[in-house]
Amino acid sequence: MTDSALDLGEPQQPQKADAYQVLARKYRPKTFSQLIGQDAMVTTLANAIRRDRLAHAFLLTGVRGVGKTSTARLIAKALNCVGPDGEGGPTIDPCGVCEPCRAISEGRHIDVIEMDAASHTGIDDVREIIEGSRYAAVSARYKIYIIDEVHMLSKQAFNGLLKTLEEPPAHVKFLFATTEVNKVPVTVLSRCQRFDLRRIPADRLTEHFAHVAQSEGVEAEPEALALVARAAEGSARDGLSILDQAIAHAGMEGGGVRADAVRQMLGLSDRGAIRDLFGLLLAGDAPAVLDALRRQYEYGVDPQAVLKTLLETVHGATLAKVGSRPDPALSGEEREALAHWGTRLSYPMLHRLWQLLLKGHEEVSSAALPIEACEMALLRIVHAATLPDPGELARKLADGSGQTAAPAAPAVAPAGAPAGASAASAAPRGDMAASPAPALGLEPVALPSDPDALWALLGEHGRHEMQAQVRNHLRPIRFAPPELEISAARPLPADFARDLANELRQITGTSWKIATANAPGGATLREREQQDEEDFRAQVRADPVVAAALEAFPDARIDWDKTKRSA
Template sequence: MSESPTPYRVLARKYRPQNFSELIGQDAMVTTLANAIRRGRLAHAFLLTGVRGVGKTSTARLIAKALNCIGADGQGGPTIDPCGVCEPCVAIAEGRHIDVVEMDAASHTGIDDVREIIEAVRYASVSARYKIYIIDEVHMLSKPAFNGLLKTLEEPPAHVKFLFATTEVNKVPITVLSRCQRFDLRRIPADKLAAHFQHVVDAEQVEAEPEALALVARAAEGSARDGLSILDQAIAHGSGKVEAAQVRDMLGLSDRGAIRRLFGELLKGDAQAVLAAVRGQYDLGVEPAAMLHGLLETCHGVTRAKVAGTEDPALSVEEREAYAEWAGRLGFAPLHRLWQLLLKGHGEVQSAAMPIEAAEMALLRVVHASQLPDPGELVRKLASGELSPSPAPISASAPTSGPAPTPAMAAPLPSAPAAPAPAVEAQALPNSAKGLHALLLRDNALLAQLFHDYAAIVRLEGDALTITRHPRLPASFAADLGAVLLKRTGVRWTIELTAETGAPSLFERANAEKDAARAAVLESPLVQAALQAFPEAELIDYSAPEPRSLAS
């Protein structure tokens, strides 16, 4: 009878790191552990946290091997480079070492499971240097279980080490966190994942396109295990060859070239081309949310290219050229507005009953917004007077789209004089700081407060106003003040901020008057006599006496 063939091991298990040099993306943690082992400063408990698939459990096993390795000759000590051939290393790698206990806290959550650990730690290890407890998903332990573990975790025997792993460190009690040395395992960058996947396909003797591996790395979102699972599926999907087109089909990803073309049509404001491109992608099986996601990635990529260039190795040559071209002719303000519109549309598509219709409406909103004038430019023109904030009057002969005017609408009654526009009031120009402040209070309370507190008038002559430049006054203060004065007086004021010293502001005058009144009260004979009688007395508050009439 022939022996059964060896069962297939998925790539995520087959290429699990066996030493710290194979652990990718966690250099800072490896350096810390190496220094701790070299100097004999080993903590009694370690907490490993991070997203799924970055190597928390694998790192815990590597630490167990590093602490218990005895070397190929059996004379070695703890090392950051375990030999992998001694009995402890082999047994730990195969998961059968009696002194290295792995417990899944998701299925062993109670106080009884923790009591078994507490009882066992009192006994020395059987054959290893350290008795090690690896508790995976430790945040799943119950509150009584955590409380029961606290004392043992704080003062364990010298031969015991605890290694905790969790994806949700915020659910671990602070009392446990304070007793552990914490390591935050980072997401693995896409370029490092792609290089790792290239090593894997070379070892598996599988041909793979670099763009396909970049797509897998991007889809893994920083998780080596997720990426290897996707790569395993891609190898099976491509019958031994991994191609970018097949990976896109397998993952339901939109063609990035089509997304770039759609992004270009959005920037042109061509509504018909946008709708045709969306329907074309939808007919190919691309989900509407994936289209919006791709557009968001493109917008983010263009913005990054504008800030830091296009040296991302995960980008294709075509993407780099397109991003560089868009980054050169688009400003930050349009890119930020486009991001907000696409982000809002993406949320609508995800929750919509009709996703494709919601995607089309969201992109048409982007097209419509591209044809609107820039809000910042409009504000600047209004502040400088290039545009009038009020609509121009309609002449009697000009055609209108509304109903035909009645005689009462066409001309005012002879006895009723035409009223002035409500935005402009016929009145004398204010000639003092108090007059200006009173005028501002009627229109803009915040501007009036700024004027009251910080405006030191140097000159006020008719409609010409010069104010000392104050660091608390915003850059738009002169323009905002001019707009309000134009609205309230009907006159375009000339306002200038200067370094010259002006008269005290209204706030400073009020404080000076209060100080003068307080000084007058302190100098009065009655108060002086009271202070002499009670040297430690202080004047806390006072009120001016009411004037008495002659009749009283």
């Protein structure tokens, strides 16, 4: 038997498995069109490249995960791209197929040097940059230095870089990225073109995560993606990391990415349960409040997270009250509930709730017994619900009605709340019937039937400045409370319509919509008073007795004040 007969060849090697690439790296933007939420910066860079007005140093700042380093690499590709035919110049749309583009994307281009300032903080590291910047680029159009977390450089390193940074060679560009721009010396800031990368809005993140989930072949509930976007706090990288975890969690549980699974994974409280808890707080139902809190605690929700979500609820209701655009990441049910509370709660009550919850959040964060501290904080809010509003109390003391019993205020419950929560919010308990009513709602006030009644209503509630403006400027086109259309054909005071709507909403507890139109409208109260005065005088002069007296005594004058009193 020969040696060749025994040769079995090279043993078969096991195939090397491809390493999994996390979503935050897999979906890192490769073109400026894929960079979400930074349209202003992209437009500025596109115009600078098109007009050949490129700065020699760029400073990119923003919170973590908004794309600072990715943007720096995109700028490097945009400046060094030569196009598929090798004849192109700088462009805001790098081709991604030429050798410079591919080398920069893979991090192996010899003329694009990336340095982490957190691990290269000294003057010696900067000396290497200064020495290297003297030599022309080997194969690229520009030699580019990308320094991440540049604020970590030492004072000596910054000082050593100043001269080169101010007057670099024509072939060198510096790209700095930092999350703490306040730590960068002013002398460096003044030598750079600064771009502040914004937090990515939650609705844009939700759309992006939906695209990623679809590309990965994973089904995801819209509410689940909205929860991930809200938890990301404007950071695409953080959101993709959370989504990666949620997909892995869904693989273990079976099915797609569900909202309840994401909520449990993140330790978030159920926002529906928090809305119920908020309604119970407004109703002053202490036992029900404690039961609802304990249920959340048993589900594994951190007491501090409960207070944080309650703070978000108060903030959302306040924004709804001032007429701010609702957060598109919120569900329709939540937007409806916030609008309801914003209509029914006064500004003093919302500010009081905010301060009480904020104080409770601080106490729970440092408490030895967090759940007990959270219970005490919520009971303090329940107790505050029975206290009269300070502003209303001051007005009652001023007009001498402070001894009268406070009228029962309507309970405030979220729109679409469960039947149990509605009953707890709408009907007072028997043992609370004799106690003062919570000063959380607004006493119902009849809507004015005409401009005269509106003017009188403002005066009754002490809004004398607005009352004067209504008298002088309100020209009604359509009067159908709580909707008004008024004339803007003549100049109006600044923010007249908005301020009037806010005053009437505080007085009546109803949200008013006041629109302006460039039409004549009716006469103002002042103009009507002047017209009535002229008509009265004409009527007096037309009286035969008065006319005869004035004819007999040409120098006589009419005492109009006495004439009015005797009329």
